[in-house]
Amino acid sequence: MAAQVAEMLGFIDLKHIRVIWGDSDLTPPAPGWNSGLTTQLQGGALCRATDKLRQDLLQRAAARLKVDAAALTIREGVISSKDNPSTRTTFATLARANGGMIRQDAACVHPGSIGRAMNRGVGACFAEVEVDTYTGNWRFVRAAYCHDSGKLINPLLAEGDMTGSLVQSMGVTTDAVPWDREFPGTQHYAVGYLSYRLPTIMDVPDTTNVFVNSLEPRWFFGSKGFAETAIGAPPGALANAIYNACGVRIREHPITREKIMAGLKANGRTA
């Protein structure tokens, strides 16, 4: 978020930008927030507000310096004339002249509403598993998880987001949300995290994240939503990998040791 604003306002680092997160007194309402679109939705509103702020600052500077706004440039909080760099003013001066603050806000439409192809997540997952045919026990060994991601604003966070998506997907693939099958509606089966089994670091495979930096001319900085949108890939990849490994076709999630064991027995493949 801060990086997008810094880029548009001509700063080379983030130390002048402070992001205030989740304060609904300050922010306008946002449309539905889904499909890994934080950087597009919140970021889009931010980019529009920043753009308005930039125009506003240029107008004020042009009036103050008596120069055409098109002939001005912004760098590190200083607005100067392209022809004559000594004709200059600063953000601070303009803000002070305006009583201490210059404020602009903007809202953003959902990227999905401007075209079907826009931000529809396209991802793929490749999985390698090991199945113990004695017991039906299995292990998710390696994964390659790919997504058409547009331009990555923050590659480090993007890696984390993709890994999180894989782990979440793997969790719902291998362990159902534990509603009690015998006393429905009485109580959630899970007692803390005893039976609501989130995957642990020991269950997470060696993962290679692959980002396809495709062209997306219709959105700020060419970015796209990703990670959350590919969450449908790992369940299929895992089911196929298990089929290739031991010949047991599982068509209903969750993938459990019991189902693998039952399949192995039906195929006569146990030890």
Place this chain on the structure above:
Amino acid sequence: MKPVSIYKPVTVEQAIQILSLHGTEAGVYAGGTDLLIRLKNRLKQAPTYLVDIKKIENLRYIKEDAQGGVQIGALTKLSEIAESELLAKKYPMLVQAVLKISSPELRNAATVAGDMLQEVWCQYLRGGYSCYRNGGYICYGAIGDNSYYHSAMGGRLCYAVYPGDIATALIPYDAKVKLATPFGPKELTVEQLVPGDMMVDGRLQSHVVRFNEILTEVIIPAPRPGFKASFEKIRPREVWDFAMASLALGLQMRGNTIEDARVVFGGIAGKPYREKAVEAFLKGKTLSAQLTGQAQAVALTNAAPLKYNAEKIDMAKGLLASGIERLSA
């Protein structure tokens, strides 16, 4: 959390006096990885008076005796067992088993006696249902969703599985435990210690330790030459979970012949389930991977799975096959 009073005795005798005074209202507090969770979940059966035995000296040790056996103090942490070179040399299977217990964090806190005497991890008990173990007169596990933590070998009142791994792993070594009682020390074998759901002092529990007794020591006899063992465990995920099925397999070999065998399944019954039929079958046989099919055929013939846990038996039999194969390799 349930409100409690804590005592901090400095000798075993003091601790026993306090336990005798409060009866079944009191409970021994050491690692707390089981007890504190029961208190936090406000189970009716959780004690009101905690007797914190961590201040008692000389209960935390791993030492070798003159006969070559090893004694482990009750307050020894699981991580200390896992890191002990002495145990790794003499009883590698025990160390393997301990390394498969929950997570490193919990192994740093949990004690060896606490692991052996822990309360069952049935989601109904832990969820505060009024079951046999929690002041009620019904077992929800037997009629409820019993896919992970319930017995597939039948039960008496409570159908939860015995969750500990150390007791399972100690039985092949013919280990014993020492209890301190108001009437002096008492020795039991590990099998006698955890016979499954038992009514003791009016409470249903997996072990036979009475309200005024404290487990003080685990005694493992000297390893015999030619003894081979393996421990395998299947759990829903790789850390932080209990066995769906586990197997501690110990074979006393003479050359290539099996002189004596111990086959102990964990996670499938209310106690570490020693399968004597397989032991009898293996005795006198030549160890090879050819034995697996026949061993599986005689194993767990009196299984009585509940609605959702029949696969536990298949997994246990699978572990038996892979265990024999591993030891014969």
